[in-house]
Amino acid sequence: MALPKYPTEQFPSSHFLICGGSILFESTRAPLRVCLLHHNARDEWLLPKGRKDRGEDVTVAAVRETFEETGYPCQRLPLDLTTRAPEAGAQTKDAAVPVPGSEEPFMLTLRRTEDGVVKFIWWFATVRTGEDKVEGTQTAVESFESAFFEIEEALRVATFQADREVIAKAVELVRATYAVVK
Numbered sequence: 001m002a003l004p005k006y007p008t009e010q011f012p013s014s015h016f017l018i019c020g021g022s023i024l025f026e027s028t029r030a031p032l033r034v035c036l037l038h039h040n041a042r043d044e045w046l047l048p049k050g051r052k053d054r055g056e057d058v059t060v061a062a063v064r065e066t067f068e069e070t071g072y073p074c075q076r077l078p079l080d081l082t083t084r085a086p087e088a089g090a091q092t093k094d095a096a097v098p099v100p101g102s103e104e105p106f107m108l109t110l111r112r113t114e115d116g117v118v119k120f121i122w123w124f125a126t127v128r129t130g131e132d133k134v135e136g137t138q139t140a141v142e143s144f145e146s147a148f149f150e151i152e153e154a155l156r157v158a159t160f161q162a163d164r165e166v167i168a169k170a171v172e173l174v175r176a177t178y179a180v181v182k
Contacts, residue, residue: 016118020062021049022126023170024074026148028178034154034167035070037144044159047166048146049121059103062124070146071133076103077125080177101177107169109162125170 024035036045048069052061059076066074078101085104086092105122112118138144149157151171158164174180 019121020058022066033148040143073129073131074126077127079173
């Protein structure tokens with residue numbers, strides 16, 4: 001019996017979560033500002049993210065979770081990025097290719113929890129639609145306050161290094177895609 005050519009891990013459905021999150025930009029104009037969530041009970045500054053529902057596409061989950069947790073109506077923000085996702089119907093060898101205006105995730109976080117569950121968090125960029133913040137969008141178990149920060153402050157305020165890395169990558173892509181001056 002042959003072993004896989006590359007290191008391989010497999011997880012039954014009872015041992016993984018598929019999550020979607022986003023970096024919510026106030027706009028694509030300078031100065032760039034991103035939304036962080038303050039978790040009141042733990043005094044942590046976080047990015048909006050959450051589990052996808054059964055039958056829900058992870059891209060839809062990312063926008064839904066961002067709206068629910070921040071209260072800001074938003075939409076996905078296309079980015080110029082390099083992706084390994086092939087063009088629809090393409091029969092090509094796997095390769096990283098630049099794609100302008102992509103709505104593919106720009107980053108993936110793999111997080112292992114203390115109970116052996118693996119979380120896959122697909123990260124997208126979103127932007128406010130311009131509509132007013134909606135109150136009462138969080139679930140009964142959530143206790144967040146949302147606030148927009150200029151990039152340097154957001155990178156200082158975010159509690160976790162992993163979140164700072166996601167913010168930095170999103171900002172890099174938004175600046176390149178929308179020619180935003182620092």
